[in-house]
Amino acid sequence: MFGHINRNLVPIKAHYFLYYGATGPIMQFLPTIAKQLGFSGLLVGTIYTILPISGLIAKPLFGALADKFKLHKIFFIAFQIFLTVAFFTINFIPQNENSAKTVLTCDKYTFLELCSEKPFSDLNSSKIQSTVTDNVNCHLSCTVISVKDFKAFCDSWHIHEYCFLIEKFTLEQIKHFGTIEFEAQFNESYNLPLANCLNIRVFNASFANEDVHKADCAKTSFRIECRMWCPKVPFLNNLIKEINSIENPRSKQISWNFKWFLWVSITSWIGMAVVVSIGDAICLDLLGDEKNKDYGKQKMWGSIGFGIFGIGTGYLTDLFSKGDEIKDYTCIFYIMLIAMIFDILISTTLKKNCLRDTNEPSVLWELCSIGKEGRVLAFAWWCIGAGMCTGVIWNFLFWYTEDISSNNTQKEWLKTLQGLLTGTQCFLGEMPFNFISGSVIRKVGHINVMSLVLLTYSIRFMAYSMFSNAWIFLILEFLHGPSFGLCWPTMVSYGDKVAPPGTKATIQGLVGAVFEGIGVSSGSLLCGYLMDNYKGVVTFRIFSIGALIWLSIFWIWQLLLRKAKAYPLQQGHTHLTSYVSPNDDTVFMAMSQEMQTY
Template identity: 25%
Template sequence: MVRQNGCHIEINKTLLPLKVYYFFFFSATGTLLPFIPIYMKRLGLLAQEAGIIFGCMPFISFFVQPLFSFVADRFHKHKLILLLCTFMSGLSYMCLLFVPAKHIPHTITIKTNVHCNTQDSYIRDCLPFQANKSGGSKITFSRDDECPLTFYEYASMSRQNNMTGIHCKASCLFAVPGAYTSRVCFTTDVRPFGERNCVDIWVSSSKESYLHFAIKNATVTMMSEIHQERIALPHLICKEYNLKNLLHQGKSYWQMLCDEETVLNCDFECPRQTNTGCEKRINLYGITFVMFFIFLLICNLFSSPTTSLIDAIAYDLLGEQNYFWGRQRMWGTIGFGLFALLSTGLMEFLEHSHKDIDYHISFYLFIAFITLACIAGSRMESSTTIKSAQMFQKLGLVFKNIEILIFLFVILIFGTLNGAITGFLFWFLKDKGTSQTVLGLCLFLNCLSELIILGISNKILKKIGHIPCLYMALAAYSIRFLCYSFLTKGWFVLAIEPLHGLTFGLMYASASGHANILAPPGLSATMQGIVGGLHFGFGKGIGSMLTGSLFTVMGAVWTWRVYSVSALIIMLLYIPTQCLFSKRRQRLEVPEQVSKFESLEEDVTNESPIERLLTEDNQSPETEIKGGKLAWSRDEL
């Protein structure tokens, strides 16, 4: 903290390395981690694969964070373990650069029929359908193999993706077997078949000779749906598309004709689109998936404990001024926002220069900032005031309290909601054609709103308390998800992202502060690890896996709406539940480091403050929060 005495500015040298560590560590995080989902997509990983990876990693973090934090508390090696995890996380993330990209073909195969006669030729698709209760019909795709697509499906996806100028190559065989030949004519003439100037092609069914041609602009063909006279077939619905404007052996022709009614089975090779179903069959769970999974697993083993450890060190260094934790943490937010925007700008510049986004710059910036964070961390003072005797007994007391268990469950819910946004918001925006600049501005607005909230979090927490801030965060999540579901343009998200200040900044300040209140002496890092593990680990894992499945089943729009309603329901249940507990204790007002756990310490000769509280005749037998720490009844102790 900075104090000003007249014209002289005094800097707190004890907290300065802490601020610098926060700044550089989260600067590294901002340059790389938000773009990991997009980098996975660039490597060819599918949403299904990404959901599994993002779903499993946080579960690993859930176990690793409390474990590392417990070891740090037990052996008084907070700084050493923090530096080790920070350095190894930098090296492990660089290993992701060695993951090979999937080989995904640039075209997909479309199976369809071409009908050709002396008058014209057209594409015909017949698909199963079923009648609904209203008397209409619904097309169903009952094929066991989702790939190849039909022309009808490809046309529908092309319209949705606004694709134009599509060039498709065809390779056709006779649909009816037999020993016969057919005369196929490519022409620009509109006179009767016998009088036209044609380039004749003789195709024999007995020799399985292929007929090759191409559609110059398949977009026009897809818009040229026609209705031919035909016999209605039960449980089938057919679509026809006029076949015109063709290429054969490098020359342009208006149409293709046949000397008799001919049906051809054709495979069209067309440009690949996203969300086609064929992508699900392309090297699913291959070497790219396996290598990325293993390397990211190692990354999470070392990176996940860092936030819990540095938060515990920060609270210990702040002492009785723990309400000012937000002012330390906001330097991390400044670094995150500043360099997330910078790395985005660099990638955008490189995209214009090389016609492709180069994510390597993010990895290089990441390792540079991680190195600076290690240097700053080495200058921090070690935590020596924390005692650690009888740790398991103290931790057991915490988990016997029902109010604490409900609090931890709510933290789990917050992690689930955060996992949905972290893992799939940018994926959702990219599907809407959102530019890299907009994604960078999203991160900047996130950090700006978070910075403002963290800067005033001490005043908010003193004014309304920790738990009411969690109510506000749940309400903000509900509004945020609902707004996502109504996005029509990707850049509209910029109006929504300032809510991040409430959904994460205020929530995390409240949660970490409340966890510090609940933490017994010697278990500060452990308690932060439990909260961090539930939020960034178990909860985030559930959110990632659940969102990946919901995206596939019901689509992005209804997924966001389900989360919106869920956040609202949790808030409405949490408020009355917490009100029942609030009647049993006083509101937290003045932070004092008083703890009832001193009675459990070995070799303590002086009476602790909480022991003096417990010896008072009028002491309430109920569990209370006194002076910024959790107080317990004599029976609980």
């Protein structure tokens, strides 16, 4: 049964399965992890502006060093260890602690008054109205002002420690005891939004000695200023962040844990870029020139690992989170660690230590001559637009599903949903359309397929904005096929088609640089800014309209080229008259680049 298996290729198959299975879930959940840590959409967009650029720099740099000193296998294993340590470090980055001033008032009933200088955003206001979670807690630190405050706590809440303080000490002595610290327990269904304020009905107060006191004021009343922390109550935590951003614009400045997250992300991305590029080179060298067409059969194990691990880790995250809105991602990092350890051990069994010399794309040397080609410029325009749309899907689709998940059922199984979205994208979107891309392009033509990609993205973004139930997105993810599933094969084959003589390698390098370095980067940055300021629905509608505008300009450009008779023969490039369709190797190489970028 297994007689025809090439044993030399088993380690590389296992590498692809374990590597993409280990890193895929981290990459798909990294934006939502950043959101849970307290980073704004703009900061996350900034991160994903920097990451593709760092990868583009790292690949040729370390690839050249590996070629020069014949250290491919050593670099391959070293950067696997490098990215494993970097990824695992993310698990220990603490959340930003957000606090806001509040007033604790007690007059028969106890309320917390949380106020802002401006009205709360529509999104947060709607969540205030719809949230009905029972028995949640916020931490309060209330400043001592007078003996009356202590007396109120003593008489109304029956806190005997404060009664003792009043009897034994003067006000000046009492002030030395600092602040009153306790956990305020309330039910979110009793929140009362009034103008720029939210009044939160407090039912119980829990102190350090674990005594729980009923928060009613039958005998006396008081009003005391406090500070409020609600890290485990997402909608209140978001309100606190909104208040801080309004009252203290400088609070958006980069925090130390953001710097930690940024540098760890950069180092892990560099590690991924080097491992993928050298790993593919090792795979092709193992296959040899005569069997390069079998590359896809090896790389498909990466697709399988990515899909399986993506779905499984989403479910496990929800399972270990036990229904909490604040998700516990610990299992993802430990699964990554275990899978990467096995991957590293298996990689040591690879029999190739050095590879044949390869020619890296010399993008910079040929930019001037290539820039004169009208069709190449139009192609670059399309690559930027497609890259911007792809950046939104990669980095902010899960973010958006979290924003629109309003009821407890959606929140409880949100990571399972996100894992299923990944599986749908991989198995029912990308892979089928990757394989039929050659036939589609042959029948429709490159320009029409490019137009179809942008049009599908526009429809997809508008559809996202029209539904408030994120589970419906499972149906919409079939559009991932005609959008992103056709995108990479079309770019690779058309890049080969329009390349002037002697510049094919340069064009392919330029395609990746434009798509990732300009398109994905700028799309992520813009989307992060819009998500912060206009929220998800408006953001996706802006990108939907933007994709149509981008498509219109692309078509106008094509019409002008036709009107100017900018056909291949008129340009003197007879090589362009022949049709170039993506073969199996092209498709799988496209999938390789696609998975590396994600």
